[in-house]
Amino acid sequence: MPLSVMPMPAHGASSAAVSALGLRKSYGDRTVLDGVDLTVPAGSVFALLGPNGAGKTTTVKILSTLVTADGGQARVAGHDLATDPQAVRAAIGVTGQFSAVDGLITGEENMLLMADLHHLSKREGRRVAAGLLERFDLTEAARKPASTYSGGMRRRLDIAMTLVGSPEVIFLDEPTTGLDPRSRHSVWEIVRELVSAGTTVLLTTQYLEEADELADRIAVLDDGRIVAEGTAEELKRIVPGGHVRLRFSDPAAYRSAASALREAGRHDDSLTLQVPSDGSQRELRSLLDWLDAAGVEADELTVHTPDLDDVFFALTDRTHQTEETAR
Template identity: 80%
Template sequence: MTNPAIAANGLRKSYGDKVVLDGVDLHVPEGTVFSLLGPNGAGKTTAVKILSTLISPDPASGEIRVGGHDLAAEPQAIRAKIGVTGQFSAVDGLITGEENMLLMAALHHLPKRDGRRVTAELLERFDLVDAAKKPASTYSGGMKRRLDIAMTLVGDPRIIFLDEPTTGLDPRSRHNMWQIIRELVTGGVTVFLTTQYLEEADQLADRIAVLNDGRIAAQGTSEELKRLIPGGHVRIRFSDPTAYRSAASALREVTRDDEALALQIPSDGTQRDLRSILDRLHSAGVEADELTVHTPDLDDVFFALTGGTAAVPDQTKEVVG
């Protein structure tokens, strides 16, 4: 097993009587993307600020380690290993993209020669060479976000916190940002991602945690979370009415659509479940004309876990933690 890039036990944070984080446990392996989802006000940004040493957790919190260092005892060592791109751009629009990069290099105490080399490499990597001499205020939203992440990478961090990095970007810029994140992880960087876009977490994250009312409602891979939600089914359609009736007799718990000659069977979409359905059809000597698998998506998971109308079965508790 890889060492955890981030490990938090019983993370707590309150402001007066307002409890923001109420005993949150997190475990993020090195070189992976971990996505923290939750509605506005759930505590996502607070978690990022604590883990990136910007604010302190409550004294009642358990041990928190980032990059192998204890948060309480070694905050400076953690800062040397991390980079943070917040919800709001850190780009200074009054100076050029290149000057923003050089300023960041100076803040990292890089020698001037190294600072210029790193700046040139990152501007090329993020396709900003042509715009490097222009004021950052003239950049598009996607360009500013690329510059923001390029600035974050000046110090060569091994753990990067991205707090809603694609909010407000158009679909093309969002997909470009996804590619950048994938490349970072391929290079061994760990990415802690918060996002309002469920598709983004589905596309990028190795593991996902859903935060609600200051607690982790569930966490796991995207597919594990989707299997928590009822409603998955297989739909089988026939052109022959006789085959349709035979299949309805052979299969259990079917919902019939006599007009469309279609059957709907509850299913979790696993290979074992599909094989069972097909074996029963084969035993009955029936061949379907069309078979489609329908599974819940992360939207269904999100709404069910954060107070939507869909119900989450009891086995949710088995994957929490």
């Protein structure tokens, strides 16, 4: 059963841009999705984080009407996926792992092609294309073949093409795979701008830093199941290893604190104590109140919480260990 660290809105709530309940998908005897539940609040970034083969791309394909689910229900931008797929398509944009850019034509021609597909008039199509090319800093390269673009430029063009139809919801399937750090940060800025303008983004990624940087909420998907969900900070707190480090310069203060805080790990050479903690405000306040009441003064207090790497490995390893035990 997935671990949710914070209550979520009910599926189908009016604040949800995307909601799914019990999504299932199999190919032959291989189960790809095994009852996936999602609620993505409107105007937010929601990240699906997981290893290769976890089911991230399949989830995106189902929610964007590219693949039919074997079971479950979903609504996107207020439209039922099963009964009104055309309305869903009109409300969304999709940028896949592999660029949809045609390298044989120019960036501008790629944009105008998308405008035609959205049935915009020639005048409106040129206006929209020019605006998006400028917004994504592609005006100078607009009349050059897209095959001459760098990886970052192609990805920016790909996202710009997705925006031609002014979608309410955008699915970005591993949008920065293969990009250099500068280009990756450029894409991140684009995502932030989209969300600040009211667009909802569902993002799949293998990059833990990307989820940490962008997502309002993160769901960890492993082996077709959601194994945890929450904000980045909430997820970090569910993995053991968090602690508060207290460093003392006064040996007497150190001994007094060590005597009272028996659960703390001692490092006598450096006069430091490592107190287990989830890093929450409540636990920090309790520790500080105790230090004040005891008249003990630490020279340095630092909070150490697990990062998303720790969360990712702990949760996915836990899933696989459970499966091995069941066999």
